[in-house]
Amino acid sequence: MRSGKRRPSPTGRDVAALAGVSPMTVSRVVSGNGNVDPALRAKVLDAVEKLGYEPNYNASAMRNPNGAGGAVGLCVETVQNPFSAGIARGLEVALRPHGLMLFTGSSDGEPATERELLLEFYRRRVSALVVITVMADHSFLVPRVHPTTPIVYVDRPAILPGCDTVTSDHAAGAFVATEHMIENGHRRIAFIGTNITGHPISERLAGYRSALMSAGITNDEAPLLAFEHDRGVPDVRQGTRELLQSPGRPTAIFAASNSDLMGVRQALHDLELEAQIAHVAFDDLDLADVMSPPLSAFSQDPIELGRRCGECVIERLNATEPLEARTIIVPGQLIARGSGEISALADRPD
Amino acid sequence: MRSGKRRPSPTGRDVAALAGVSPMTVSRVVSGNGNVDPALRAKVLDAVEKLGYEPNYNASAMRNPNGAGGAVGLCVETVQNPFSAGIARGLEVALRPHGLMLFTGSSDGEPATERELLLEFYRRRVSALVVITVMADHSFLVPRVHPTTPIVYVDRPAILPGCDTVTSDHAAGAFVATEHMIENGHRRIAFIGTNITGHPISERLAGYRSALMSAGITNDEAPLLAFEHDRGVPDVRQGTRELLQSPGRPTAIFAASNSDLMGVRQALHDLELEAQIAHVAFDDLDLADVMSPPLSAFSQDPIELGRRCGECVIERLNATEPLEARTIIVPGQLIARGSGEISALADRPD
DNA sequence: TTGTACGCGTTATCAT
DNA sequence: ATGATAACGCGTACAA
Numbered sequence: 001m002r003s004g005k006r007r008p009s010p011t012g013r014d015v016a017a018l019a020g021v022s023p024m025t026v027s028r029v030v031s032g033n034g035n036v037d038p039a040l041r042a043k044v045l046d047a048v049e050k051l052g053y054e055p056n057y058n059a060s061a062m063r064n065p066n067g068a069g070g071a072v073g074l075c076v077e078t079v080q081n082p083f084s085a086g087i088a089r090g091l092e093v094a095l096r097p098h099g100l101m102l103f104t105g106s107s108d109g110e111p112a113t114e115r116e117l118l119l120e121f122y123r124r125r126v127s128a129l130v131v132i133t134v135m136a137d138h139s140f141l142v143p144r145v146h147p148t149t150p151i152v153y154v155d156r157p158a159i160l161p162g163c164d165t166v167t168s169d170h171a172a173g174a175f176v177a178t179e180h181m182i183e184n185g186h187r188r189i190a191f192i193g194t195n196i197t198g199h200p201i202s203e204r205l206a207g208y209r210s211a212l213m214s215a216g217i218t219n220d221e222a223p224l225l226a227f228e229h230d231r232g233v234p235d236v237r238q239g240t241r242e243l244l245q246s247p248g249r250p251t252a253i254f255a256a257s258n259s260d261l262m263g264v265r266q267a268l269h270d271l272e273l274e275a276q277i278a279h280v281a282f283d284d285l286d287l288a289d290v291m292s293p294p295l296s297a298f299s300q301d302p303i304e305l306g307r308r309c310g311e312c313v314i315e316r317l318n319a320t321e322p323l324e325a326r327t328i329i330v331p332g333q334l335i336a337r338g339s340g341e342i343s344a345l346a347d348r349p350d
Numbered sequence: 351m352r353s354g355k356r357r358p359s360p361t362g363r364d365v366a367a368l369a370g371v372s373p374m375t376v377s378r379v380v381s382g383n384g385n386v387d388p389a390l391r392a393k394v395l396d397a398v399e400k401l402g403y404e405p406n407y408n409a410s411a412m413r414n415p416n417g418a419g420g421a422v423g424l425c426v427e428t429v430q431n432p433f434s435a436g437i438a439r440g441l442e443v444a445l446r447p448h449g450l451m452l453f454t455g456s457s458d459g460e461p462a463t464e465r466e467l468l469l470e471f472y473r474r475r476v477s478a479l480v481v482i483t484v485m486a487d488h489s490f491l492v493p494r495v496h497p498t499t500p501i502v503y504v505d506r507p508a509i510l511p512g513c514d515t516v517t518s519d520h521a522a523g524a525f526v527a528t529e530h531m532i533e534n535g536h537r538r539i540a541f542i543g544t545n546i547t548g549h550p551i552s553e554r555l556a557g558y559r560s561a562l563m564s565a566g567i568t569n570d571e572a573p574l575l576a577f578e579h580d581r582g583v584p585d586v587r588q589g590t591r592e593l594l595q596s597p598g599r600p601t602a603i604f605a606a607s608n609s610d611l612m613g614v615r616q617a618l619h620d621l622e623l624e625a626q627i628a629h630v631a632f633d634d635l636d637l638a639d640v641m642s643p644p645l646s647a648f649s650q651d652p653i654e655l656g657r658r659c660g661e662c663v664i665e666r667l668n669a670t671e672p673l674e675a676r677t678i679i680v681p682g683q684l685i686a687r688g689s690g691e692i693s694a695l696a697d698r699p700d
Numbered sequence: 701t702t703g704t705a706c707g708c709g710t711t712a713t714c715a716t
Numbered sequence: 717a718t719g720a721t722a723a724c725g726c727g728t729a730c731a732a
Contacts, residue, residue, distance in 0.1 A: 009475070009494065011725055022703050027727060037701065052494040057473045058408040059725035062708045067727080069473060071453070079454075080439045080653075082432065089430045092456060101470055103421070104429075104454045106442060120451055123407045123419060125359070144359065144402040265640045274642075287637050290615045292624075303430075361709055372719050377711060387717060409709035412724040417711080 010051040018047035030055055031068065061125065071101045072313055073121030075114055075131040078106040083283065084132065086302025087154060087309070091130060094310020098317075100127060109230075111135045122149070128313040130154060150316035152309045156199045158325065164312040166305055166328045170200040170282070173298040174207030176334050177280040178254050180296070182215045185344035186252035186278055189217075192240055192264055193256025194227040204256050204282055223250050236263025237270070244271055251344045252278035258285055258297075265291070280340040289337055296340025300332045360401040369397040380405055381418065411475065421451045422663055423471030425464055425481040428456040433633065434482065436652025437504055437659070441480060444660020450477060459580075461485045472499070478663040480504060500666035502659045506549045508675065514662040516655055516678045520550040520632070523648040524557030526684050527630040528604050530646070532565045535694035536602035536628055539567075542590055542614055543606025544577040554606050554632055573600050586613025587620070594621055601694045602628035608635055608647075615641070630690040639687055646690025650682045 012030070016023040021040055028034035029044040030053075036044070047053070057069025072095055076084035084106075092102050103121055107114035114135055121129055122141075128150040138146070138160045145151070151163045158165045181189050191208050195201050205226070212222055223246075225239045240263055243249060255261035261281040268274045275293055284299035308328050316323060334340075362380070366373040371390055378384035379394040380403075386394070397403070407419025422445055426434035434456075442452050453471055457464035464485055471479060472491075478500040488496070488510045495501070501513045508515045531539050541558050545551050555576070562572055573596075575589045590613055593599060605611035611631040618624045625643055634649035658678050666673060684690075 008724095009498070013725075023726080024703060025701090027725095028702090031727080033727085035701065040702085054469060054473050054494060056412075056475055056725055058411055058475055059708090060727075061408055062406075062412070062710095062725080063727045065708090071474070078439060079429070079442065080432070080435045082430070082435070085430045085432070085435045088454065089428060089456065092429065092454070099470075101453050101455065101474065103451050104438065104442070105451065106439065119404060120449075123404050124421070124451065125406055125408055144404060148359070262637065262640060265637075269640060269642060285637060287612065287615075287635060287641070290612060290619060291637070291641060292619065358708095362711095363709075373709085374711075374719060375717090377709095378718090381711080383711090385717065390718085406709055409724090410711075412709080412726095413711045415724085 009056070010053045012053070012055070014051055015044065015047045015053045018051060019043040065125070066127075066317075068099055070099065070127035070317075071103055071124065072128045072130060072310075073103040073105070073118070073124070073126040075105050075107055075117045075121070075129070075133075077109050077132060077134065079104050080106075082286075083155075083300070083302045087130075087132070087306035090303035090306020090308075091310045092306070093303075094307045095313070098314055100313075107134055109134050115140065118145070127317055128152065130309045130313065132156060133159060135159070150313055152312045154305055154309055162322075162325045164309075164316070164326045164328070166308045166312065166330065167200075168300040168305065168332050169329050170203035171207035171210070173282055173300070173332050173334075174204040174254065174256070175211045177282060177296075177298045177340070178208045178211035179214070180334055180336070180340055181252040181254070181278050181280060182211065182217070184252075184278060184341055187215075187217050187221050187344070188223065188248065188250045189252040189254060190223040190225060190243060190250035191254050191256065192225040192236065192243075193260050194231040194236065195229060196226045196256070197228050201256050208254055208256075223248070233259060233263045233266070236260055237266040238263075240264050240267035241270055244268075244273060244277070250277070252342075253280075255279060255281040257281075258283040261285070261295075261297075265295075274339070275342065278340055278342040278344070280334075284335060288335070291339075293339045293342070294337035296334070296336045296338060298332055298334050301330055304330050359406070360403045362403070362405065364401055365394065365397045365403045368401065369393040381410075415475070416667075418449055420449065420477035420667075421453055421474065422478045422480060422660075423453040423455070423468070423474075423476040425455050425457055425467045425471070425479070425483075427459050427482060427484065429454050430456075432636075433505075433650070433652045437480075437482070437656035440653035440656020440658075441660045442656070443653075444657045445663070448664055450663075457484055459484050465490065468495070477667055478502065480659045480663065482506060483509060485509070500663055502662045504655055504659055512672075512675045514659075514666070514676045514678070516658045516662065516680065517550075518650040518655065518682050519679050520553035521557035521560070523632055523650070523682050523684075524554040524604065524606075525561045526557075527632060527646075527648045527690070528558045528561035529564070530684055530686070530690055531602040531604070531628050531630060532561065532567070534602075534628060534691055537565075537567050537571050537694070538573065538598065538600045539602040539604060540573040540575060540593060540600035541604050541606065542575040542586065542593075543610050544581040544586065545579060546576045546606070547578050551606050558604055558606075573598070583609060583613045583616070586610055587616040588613075590614050590617035591620055594618070594623060594627070600627070602692075603630075605629060605631040607631075608633040611635070611645075611647075615645075624689070625692065628690055628692040628694070630684075634685060638685070641689075643689045643692070644687035646684070646686050646688060648682055648684050651680055654680050 012026045105117040281297040284297040288295040362376045455467040631647040634647040638645040
């Protein structure tokens with residue numbers, strides 16, 4: 001594949017010929033390293049302009065791997081996810097001033113795909129990797145990539161030693177959200193979530209439980225709708241509906257993720273209980289304040305997560321000595337808009 | 351910047367030395383071009399495994415620009431936008447089987463940033479560019495990039511001759527959405543939108559007007575809330591509220607984009623008119639069916655847009671002769687969920 | 701300040 | 717079927 005005739009791009013040599021200097025002088029002018037006589041410099045810039053010359057960063061990188069033209073590979077579950085998109089965004093903003101571009105790729109939650117993606121990044125000799133990993137083991141990156149190339153883990157614990165981690169505090173967020181409903185008088189607070197054995201939902205479950213425990217609420221009082229693996233929104237909707245129709249139904253709900261919230265909210269809507277059952281979601285939604293009642297949520301800050309990842313990358317690339325592994329916790333915030341402030345007293349069905 | 355000692359990655363030469371063959375044989379084995387004796391091949395693969403060798407695609411690209419390791423540069427307004435994210439996703443899926451990776455970058459709607467981004471892509475000698483352009487003129491890409499490197503324009507008309515365009519039919523979508531409300535008995539249908547002079551909102555406005563005209567509705571009957579330039583959601587909310595409180599208020603609203611819809615929906619919520627005023631949005635939302643009433647929308651298919659862009663890229667890269675410029679219109683669909691089916695009769699405030 | 705020589709890692713080409 | 721040579725575009729190191 002990829003044939004077709006291409007007129008080759010002008011090279012530094014072409015510029016040199018036109019300007020009547022050596023390629024080295026062109027290199028100096030274009031890269032800004034080294035001193036060049038203003039007169040020659042002008043001639044070179046003139047030739048650059050005439051030919052529309054732009055340096056070839058691939059060639060540049062071979063000779064000088066730490067010079068201009070670096071890139072960072074970002075591997076997420078899917079770039080479509082607003083959370084991942086936010087990370088990409090923050091990362092991009094942090095990297096741009098340093099001349100680093102961003103490769104993005106989606107693993108679709110498949111370890112094999114993630115592996116292939118990371119290797120593809122490596123074959124392009126990226127300066128760093130940033131990954132929301134779905135793998136349990138990254139030893140295939142050793143010693144090829146690690147510890148030569150910085151790897152930053154986002155939203156998951158690092159699975160290679162010495163690597164930086166940037167994450168929200170999932171347990172604390174769930175704690176705060178649950179506690180918030182407890183303060184509004186609730187005890188029968190349901191946890192509704194899917195994928196509860198993996199990161200980061202397991203941590204959110206832990207935070208939820210810990211909030212209950214702090215308030216002296218037993219597990220018996222707190223209904224759980226927890227799917228171990230991936231489920232579609234319809235399953236959550238159905239399950240929530242059943243939970244709400246069962247005896248001893250909850251007066252409040254903690255939705256473990258925004259996709260879980262969709263099912264929860266649909267079920268509440270089905271039963272016309274949106275205004276009776278308190279509910280708080282982990283992760284915010286664009287339309288949160290347009291819903292009725294408006295949605296209360298614990299909001300992560302994906303852009304900030306991405307930005308901090310970028311900072312870690314830059315720091316490592318600039319470091320002259322080995323750095324300690326850092327764990328960065330990016331705070332989120334509980335945004336109270338209404339749905340979480342429904343008081344327990346409102347629920348008197350009998 | 352970017353110093354620090356790096357142990358260099360193993361090279362093809364290292365593999366060759368370990369396997370006791372020439373680098374050329376390694377290249378043949380790894381790239382799969384050329385015949386190699388099975389015995390030697392095994393020795394090479396063994397050495398590859400031992401060293402954890404992965405080819406350097408940057409070097410590869412220098413000697414053989416059309417070989418493995420290509421990349422495509424995608425420039426969008428912001429990757430955070432779900433529409434852009436969908437395009438990135440579709441593109442990625444289309445490119446992956448061909449070994450092409452995706453660079454992504456956000457222009458933030460700034461022509462200068464887009465320019466810099468496209469040049470950065472070019473400096474990395476990408477195989478193709480895909481762009482939601484905010485520029486009026488791309489002549490700076492001639493002849494450096496164009497027509498050597500394929501450029502695909504998404505969601506906007508091509509601004510360089512001979513380039514492919516992939517877009518939704520904005521006018522048709524707006525037409526269908528407006529017509530839908532006309533069929534439900536409305537005549538006073540407002541258009542609410544921002545940025546109406548640029549693509550693609552101007553086309554949506556045209557489609558809206560054309561639907562009115564087809565139904566014999568004059569402009570006098572149809573209130574317009576149209577901001578020429580970018581406005582925040584609060585401005586739209588405020589404007590919509592005023593429109594809804596004015597004499598001769600609309601009985602239906604066409605929201606020109608999903609960000610415009612946010613303001614519209616907030617205003618409707620402020621006045622408790624969600625269930626009285628019909629409204630249809632251009633572009634769907636994740637939570638459309640959780641809102642009450644559920645949102646009717648004309649939904650584009652960004653993933654398909656991205657996929658088709660990928661197809662164009664592949665086709666051009668494989669072409670041996672110059673190809674005609676293609677214009678691909680990706681159909682969308684009107685999704686009726688409730689908010690657009692509110693009949694005109696429901697609105698009897700007086 | 702400017703130029704020359706060489707090497708980065710890979711592969712096309714030609715020779716064996 | 718395999719190897720030797722040169723070249724891709726650039727920058728370091730050194731010489732002028």
